[in-house]
Amino acid sequence: MNIRILGCSGGIGLGNKTTSLLLDDSVLIDCGTGLGDLSLDELSKLQHVFITHSHLDHIALLPMLLDTVYDALVDRPLTLHCKQETYDVLAKNIFNWDIWPNFFELPSKETPVIIYESMQPGDCIEFGDKVVKMVEMNHAVPAAAYIINNGTGSIAFSGDSFTNDTFWHALNEEPRMDLVIVECGFANEDEDIGRDSKHYYPNALAEDLKKLNHRPELYISHLQPGKEEQIIKQLNSSISDFKIHRLSSGQIISL
Numbered sequence: 458m459n460i461r462i463l464g465c466s467g468g469i470g471l472g473n474k475t476t477s478l479l480l481d482d483s484v485l486i487d488c489g490t491g492l493g494d495l496s497l498d499e500l501s502k503l504q505h506v507f508i509t510h511s512h513l514d515h516i517a518l519l520p521m522l523l524d525t526v527y528d529a530l531v532d533r534p535l536t537l538h539c540k541q542e543t544y545d546v547l548a549k550n551i552f553n554w555d556i557w558p559n560f561f562e563l564p565s566k567e568t569p570v571i572i573y574e575s576m577q578p579g580d581c582i583e584f585g586d587k588v589v590k591m592v593e594m595n596h597a598v599p600a601a602a603y604i605i606n607n608g609t610g611s612i613a614f615s616g617d618s619f620t621n622d623t624f625w626h627a628l629n630e631e632p633r634m635d636l637v638i639v640e641c642g643f644a645n646e647d648e649d650i651g652r653d654s655k656h657y658y659p660n661a662l663a664e665d666l667k668k669l670n671h672r673p674e675l676y677i678s679h680l681q682p683g684k685e686e687q688i689i690k691q692l693n694s695s696i697s698d699f700k701i702h703r704l705s706s707g708q709i710i711s712l
Contacts, residue, residue, distance in 0.1 A: 458587070458607045460636075462708040464491020467514075467642050468682040474706050475514035476679065478614065478638075484587070486603060486614055488519035491706055501529040505582075507589060508539035509616030510600035511546040519547075520557040523571055527560075530570035537573045538582055538589070542599035544573050576601070578623070595621035597655045604631065610712030615639040617679065619655035625668035634671035635712055638704060640679035644687050659688060663695035676704040 459481055464474030475489030483504040485492070492500075500522060509515055523530065537544070552559040561569050576582065578593035578601065592602040596617045602624050604613045611633050615624055617640055628634050642656030651658040656679070657665075666675075680688050685703065692701050 458605070458610055458612075458712045460612065460710045460712070462491070462704055462706055462710070463494050464489045464706050465638075465678040465704045466682060466706070467640075467679045470682050472706070473682050475517065476509075476616075477518070480587070480605065484589075487515040487616070488517065488522060489514050490517055492518040492522060494707075497525070501526045503535060504533070505536050505538065505584065507603055508537065508543055508547075509594070509602065509614075510540075510596060510598050511543045512598065512617065515616070516547065516551070520551055520560075523560040524558075527563075527570055531564060531568075534569060535571045537571055538576050538591075539573075540577065540591075540599050540601055541575050543601075544575065546598075590627070592627040593621075593623040594618045595623070595655060602627075604628070606631075607712070610635050612636040612712060613638070613673075617642070617656060619651070619657055620661050620665055622668065625665060629668075629670045631671070634673045636674045636676065636710065637669075637671075638676045638678050641677050641688055641692060642679045643681055644684050645691050647681075659691035659695050662692065666696060666699060672699065674702065675699040676702045676710075678704045 461479040463477040463479055466473035474491035476487045477489045477491040478486040482502045485506045487509055551557055560571050576591045578591050581588050581590045586607045588606045590604040594600040594602050600616055602615045641662050643651040643658045645658050645660050648658050689703050
């Protein structure tokens with residue numbers, strides 16, 4: 458299984474693209490601005506999209522994706538997987554004919570180019586050699602993490618998150634955990650902002666990592682632009698049981 462990091466920043470600017478991960482050739486996790494780095498041919502191969510939550514930096518290019526590869530999806534619709542609350546926000550505020558056409562009804566309600574399959578925490582979706590499990594997360598809006606197994610490797614992606622037990626408990630229930638991507642959006646100096654917006658800062662993430670029994674490769678995403686090195690330095694000072702890797706756009710991780 459190859460994980461291509463299309464975007465993983467907490468903001469935009471030269472070299473910064475928001476969250477989107479490509480698993481092999483056909484599965485996306487989130488549709489942030491990093492999705493724009495895929496070619497038209499690569500976009501046309503997408504079959505499944507898993508959304509962690511409804512915030513704009515994680516869904517920004519989903520509407521453009523559907524418009525761009527519309528013809529390719531007429532005979533093979535894209536499948537959207539997310540929490541019901543997330544879908545409701547998308548339907549009400551994005552695919553409402555005012556902000557963007559409702560592609561869940563195009564070319565018809567009977568045969569749309571994108572179909573929705575509801576997931577709730579604990580649900581698993583199987584396709585090909587992959588099993589994707591949803592996990593409840595603690596964020597400012599209803600949010601999820603995903604654990605992906607393909608028989609030979611296991612990864613987890615937290616999405617946006619703050620102090621919780623559900624994510625770490627779910628990881629501990631897995632027989633193996635090779636790689637975990639977890640966010641850390643703010644530096645310790647911005648602890649108040651992190652608490653209010655429900656994003657990890659280094660001290661909070663260090664405390665939660667004590668709950669994890671596995672010792673996977675640990676990659677950090679969603680760093681605040683301009684404070685990336687500061688956050689990584691603080692993480693390295695607070696965490697001794699894990700080697701900290703900074704996730705980067707364009708990076709490819711193979712399991």
